[in-house]
Amino acid sequence: MKSAMNFILKLFELLKSDPKTTIAKYIFFGGIGLRGIGQIVYEFSDKDVSHTFTFSDGIDYAGYLLIFIGIILLMIRFFTIKNNPPTLAYGVGIENMDIHSPLKAIPSYERYDCIELSIPEINSYDKNKLLETYKFIQTLINSRVENKNSQKVYIGALGSFPYLFLLGALFRNAYSHIQLLDYDRHASGGGKWYKLPPYNESAEELFHKLMYEDKSIEEKIHELIENELDEVGIALSYTFPVNKKAIPEYLRTNILYLEHTYGIGHDKLSNEEAQKKLINELSKYISLFADNGKKIHLFVSAQSSICINIGKSYMNNSHGTLILHNYDSSTRKYNWNIKFNKNNVN
Incomplete structure (x- = not known):
């Protein structure tokens, strides 16, 4: 009894919420609309109090076909989710x-x-x-x-x-x-x-901007690549401005300080499209530094999904060694870091 009830509840949720199931539902009811299950006619007349009841099978093979296809699609979708649960x-x-x-x-x-x-x-x-x-x-x-x-x-x-x-x-x-x-x-x-919703509803163009210096990102990257120091940093000020004074002094002037055009603040990038846009740019910057033999330090102030997405976008053959820094709000310093390379950490 319990399993039957679970089946009914899951099927109901599919019909109510799942886009692919909705298509199957419309096909099914489209078949009914084509009189695939016949027609019943009832007539009533006040004069002489007469009643008429008529049933017409109204066979429409296209309707039956759509009903059959709808049922099959519903069952396929149900068992696909059941056999491949998230x-x-x-x-x-x-x-x-x-x-x-x-x-x-x-x-x-x-x-x-x-x-x-x-x-x-x-x-x-x-x-x-x-x-x-x-x-x-x-x-x-x-x-x-x-x-x-x-x-x-x-x-x-x-x-x-x-x-x-x-x-x-x-x-x-x-x-x-x-x-x-x-x-x-x-x-x-x-x-x-x-x-995270898939699309960015803002019409404003989204891209990274360089902080603190009046030059392009490309010019700054070229400058950092030409620097003799084999370590560079990327500081992302998405939620809060990255505290420059918290960064180790030897590295402080060798940093690509970035913000984005939507401005610094909470939950400004709460959709997949916006995050993908910025992370694709970030990935390109990391690759340029790694291709020139640089170790890249990451100082990130961002919402949790962005931080996960940065890790998700790591490419073994392009991004080299990344040094992930932790910020201690009590001391206002980056107090430790982890070196990451192809899933190896230390």
């Missing part, structure tokens, strides 16, 4: 974090069969704890013991930039479809997880 990876990277699981951010028709991947809760602002847990997380993601049939993964995580980057980098090769979730701390009624 995975939800929830990363708790803040000590004593009291934030609910992002399960409700997943479309309702996918929740019933969703597999929750239990990433260990850690204090990701502690370098030693992050390094201790990294190998376990790597094995957990790559082995796919709990979710071997999943092709799609939803990722929602909060924590330090190095932690979020590492999650994105680990998931990038393990799944064919990665959907990022983000957390809106300022949502009405308290914080709320949400799925």
Whole structure:
């Protein structure tokens, strides 16, 4: 009885929410509209109180065909989701974090069969704890013991930039479809997880801008490449301005300081299209430095989905060694870093 009820509930959610199922639903009802199941006519007359009941089979083979196709498509979609359930990876990277699981951010028709991947809760602002847990997380993601049939993964995580980057980098090769979730701390009624919408609704052009200097990004990159120092940095001021004084002094003048045209602030890049645009630019800058033998330091102030996306965009053959810096808000310094190269960390 319970399994039958679950079947009905899941089918109802599919009919209500899933775009592919909606197409099948319209095909099915289109068949009914073509009188594929016949017609019933009832007539009533006040004079002499007469009644007429007529049934016409109204056979329309096109209608029957559409009904059949609609039912088949509904069943295919149902069992496709059932046999390839999505995975939800929830990363708790803040000590004593009291934030609910992002399960409700997943479309309702996918929740019933969703597999929750239990990433260990850690204090990701502690370098030693992050390094201790990294190998376990790597094995957990790559082995796919709990979710071997999943092709799609939803990722929602909060924590330090190095932690979020590492999650994105680990998931990038393990799944064919990665959907990022983000957390809106300022949502009405308290914080709320949400799925990044695919399109950018703003008509304003989006691109990176160089901070503090009156020159183009390309000119600054050329200057940094020509510098004798074999280390350069990229500082992304998306949520807050990166504190120049917090950066190690030897590197402070060898940094590509970047912001974007939407301005510094919370949740300015809460859609896939905008994030992809900026991360493609960032990837190009990293590749230019790596191709010239530079080690690249990353100082990032951005919302969690951006940090995960930067890790997800890492390319083994193009990005070389990245040095991921953690910012300590209590001391206002970058107090530790992790070197990352092709999933190897230290």
